[in-house]
Amino acid sequence: MTSVLEIDGLTVSFSTPDGDVSAVSDISLSVDAGECLGLVGESGSGKSQTFMAALGLLADNGTATGEIRLDGIDLLSASEKKLNTLRGERIAMIFQDPMTSLTPHMKIGRQLSEVLIEHQNVDTKTGWARALDMLNRVHIPAAERRLDMYPHELSGGLRQRVMIAMALMCEPEVIVADEPTTALDVTVQAQILDLLTEVKDNLDAAIVLITHDLGVVAGLADRVAVMYAGRIVEQGTVGDIFASPAHPYTQGLLACTPRLDVETEELITILGQPPNLQNLPSGCSFHPRCTYVVEQCKSERPALEVMNNGHIKACFRPHVEA
Amino acid sequence: MWAYFTRRLIIAIPTLWVVITVAFFLMRLAPGGPFDQEAPLPPEIMANLKAAYGLDQPLWWQYLNYLGNLLQGDFGPSFKYKDFSVTELIAQGFPVSIQNGAAALFIAVLFGIPLGATAALRQNTVTDHAAMTVAMTGIVIPNFVVGPLLALIFGIYLRDTMFALPVAGWNNGALPNRILPVICLALPFIAYIARITRAGLIETLRTNYVRTARAKGLPFRTVVLRHAFKSAMIPVVTYLGPATVFLLTGSMVIETIFGLPGIGRYFVQGALNRDYTLVMGVTILAASMVIFINLLVDMAYAWLDPKVRYE
Numbered sequence: 172m173t174s175v176l177e178i179d180g181l182t183v184s185f186s187t188p189d190g191d192v193s194a195v196s197d198i199s200l201s202v203d204a205g206e207c208l209g210l211v212g213e214s215g216s217g218k219s220q221t222f223m224a225a226l227g228l229l230a231d232n233g234t235a236t237g238e239i240r241l242d243g244i245d246l247l248s249a250s251e252k253k254l255n256t257l258r259g260e261r262i263a264m265i266f267q268d269p270m271t272s273l274t275p276h277m278k279i280g281r282q283l284s285e286v287l288i289e290h291q292n293v294d295t296k297t298g299w300a301r302a303l304d305m306l307n308r309v310h311i312p313a314a315e316r317r318l319d320m321y322p323h324e325l326s327g328g329l330r331q332r333v334m335i336a337m338a339l340m341c342e343p344e345v346i347v348a349d350e351p352t353t354a355l356d357v358t359v360q361a362q363i364l365d366l367l368t369e370v371k372d373n374l375d376a377a378i379v380l381i382t383h384d385l386g387v388v389a390g391l392a393d394r395v396a397v398m399y400a401g402r403i404v405e406q407g408t409v410g411d412i413f414a415s416p417a418h419p420y421t422q423g424l425l426a427c428t429p430r431l432d433v434e435t436e437e438l439i440t441i442l443g444q445p446p447n448l449q450n451l452p453s454g455c456s457f458h459p460r461c462t463y464v465v466e467q468c469k470s471e472r473p474a475l476e477v478m479n480n481g482h483i484k485a486c487f488r489p490h491v492e493a
Numbered sequence: 494m495w496a497y498f499t500r501r502l503i504i505a506i507p508t509l510w511v512v513i514t515v516a517f518f519l520m521r522l523a524p525g526g527p528f529d530q531e532a533p534l535p536p537e538i539m540a541n542l543k544a545a546y547g548l549d550q551p552l553w554w555q556y557l558n559y560l561g562n563l564l565q566g567d568f569g570p571s572f573k574y575k576d577f578s579v580t581e582l583i584a585q586g587f588p589v590s591i592q593n594g595a596a597a598l599f600i601a602v603l604f605g606i607p608l609g610a611t612a613a614l615r616q617n618t619v620t621d622h623a624a625m626t627v628a629m630t631g632i633v634i635p636n637f638v639v640g641p642l643l644a645l646i647f648g649i650y651l652r653d654t655m656f657a658l659p660v661a662g663w664n665n666g667a668l669p670n671r672i673l674p675v676i677c678l679a680l681p682f683i684a685y686i687a688r689i690t691r692a693g694l695i696e697t698l699r700t701n702y703v704r705t706a707r708a709k710g711l712p713f714r715t716v717v718l719r720h721a722f723k724s725a726m727i728p729v730v731t732y733l734g735p736a737t738v739f740l741l742t743g744s745m746v747i748e749t750i751f752g753l754p755g756i757g758r759y760f761v762q763g764a765l766n767r768d769y770t771l772v773m774g775v776t777i778l779a780a781s782m783v784i785f786i787n788l789l790v791d792m793a794y795a796w797l798d799p800k801v802r803y804e
Binding site: 260 | 616700701702703704705706707708709710711712713715719720723724797798799800
């Protein structure tokens with residue numbers, strides 16, 4: 172398997188009136204074609220900003236250093252013009268909030284077809300025909316009628332389907348889904364996850380699934396990377412991560428996920444607050460919240476260490492296979 | 494849509510009636526009358542004058558009489574400009590005001606929107622700050638300062654050059670006579686429109702759907718023009734409603750400075766002279782325009798935002 176998307180030593184920082192803040196610090200990741208990578212972490216852990224940087228969508232005060240290669244092409248050094256030939260065509264993004272992510276004054280058909288018209292030089296008629304085709308593929312009922320509708324005439328679930336259809340228009344090599352189910356009702360969430368599973372099975376695209384919900388990852392991802400305070404703290408196959416989590420943060424996250432098969436009186440939480448990025452704890456950023464903290468954690472940051480089968484962790488504590 | 498349009502026009506009739514009634518009685522509450530002068534007229538002459546204009550009748554009778562005449566399209570005679578009916582005065586002055594106002598409005602939109610858009614796209618750069626400083630200056634310097642200044646520059650300093658422009662008079666609408674008043678009228682509106690456009694576009698450029706459009710790989714130009722511009726124009730259209738009425742009904746200041754025979758001065762002079770019928774005439778004109786232009790603005794909303802639908 173070859174990696175279509177490789178992130179190498181990526182750091183994303185934002186200049187604020189109170190000084191520079193690093194949202195992402197020196198992370199490296201790769202995704203293979205046909206593979207689904209789950210990127211898990213709390214709000215502010217840098218998971219979204221990593222891929223905002225990849226698509227050149229960082230806010231004006233943000234800068235990214237390192238390398239993000241799409242099939243060998245460095246996205247960070249690419250010009251806006253070059254980037255525009257890749258975005259939508261070879262790498263596409265599905266955003267978190269379908270309610271506000273579609274242009275309110277444009278018909279669905281136009282918003283879908285313009286991707287093709289821009290990248291593949293098709294005429295309007297072909298563009299709309301392909302848009303209809305795509306709406307059918309994401310199982311939007313009465314698709315023909317929807318083409319002529321405006322976003323506010325569709326429900327949240329349908330709008331997210333439209334967003335997915337939009338990302339698929341050019342059959343990109345990489346699809347980044349940024350919290351695709353967070354803004355939706357629980358029943359609709361399940362439907363969208365089914366759709367994403369279908370997309371994954373039918374296309375040879377690499378899918379990056381950004382989420383804070385381990386349940387979503389379990390059903391869809393092949394590999395999981397866990398981020399904390401801008402760094403990757405653990406990465407491995409979905410089986411390894413769920414069966415034998417090595418980092419105390421991952422263990423905490425798993426313990427927090429409510430389960431039907433285990434009877435508990437109360438919801439377990441990770442004690443403490445996510446760290447302030449402007450003032451990160453010394454050593455391992457997680458040490459103030461960690462149950463296994465030792466002196467070394469407070470002064471020294473653990474490096475990523477490879478265990479077996481590509482399972483890596485950033486923790487001094489020796490891992491005992493479960 | 495057309496049913497809605499017609500219904501709004503019908504609803505305008507009672508609105509206008511309320512405006513007319515309130516204006517009529519408010520005007521009469523003001524002390525003095527149209528024939529009061531510094532040297533009082535002999536009582537007999539005053540009585541005759543009042544009788545001639547029907548002012549000796551009870552107020553309710555005058556009101557009903559006025560309404561009756563209005564229904565026949567008769568705005569009555571002017572009390573001050575004694576040889577003219579109000580209709581004649583408006584017919585003479587309104588074309589002048591409306592032509593200057595429309596030209597100023599056109600220029601304000603033509604320059605204001607690109608200026609504001611440029612500032613928004615280069616937010617917090619020198620271009621942005623320069624554009625907004627100029628706009629702020631345009632807003633804070635009143636046109637009774639700008640007018641004479643322009644007159645001084647183009648009428649005196651540049652008198653012997655090709656840039657010399659007439660500083661007063663209408664001259665039957667000759668182009669050179671229109672330039673200075675129209676510029677003077679348009680300047681603060683260019684400034685306002687630029688500021689509102691900038692604010693609207695900056696806000697729209699931060700929306701999620703603009704981010705989506707950029708993620709599609711559309712060129713930035715297309716993103717701005719196709720995805721951002723329409724929403725950014727909503728506040729501008731809101732502002733353009735009252736601005737249009739103000740511009741088209743003439744500005745007393747500008748028309749006085751540049752000696753233009755528009756209707757702007759009638760608003761003030763009519764009120765000062767207690768020229769009851771003239772005040773009523775221009776009030777009805779302005780109110781009708783407010784109603785009509787608000788209707789146009791509401792139609793524009795429906796075009797800019799498909800969520801707005803009129804049944």
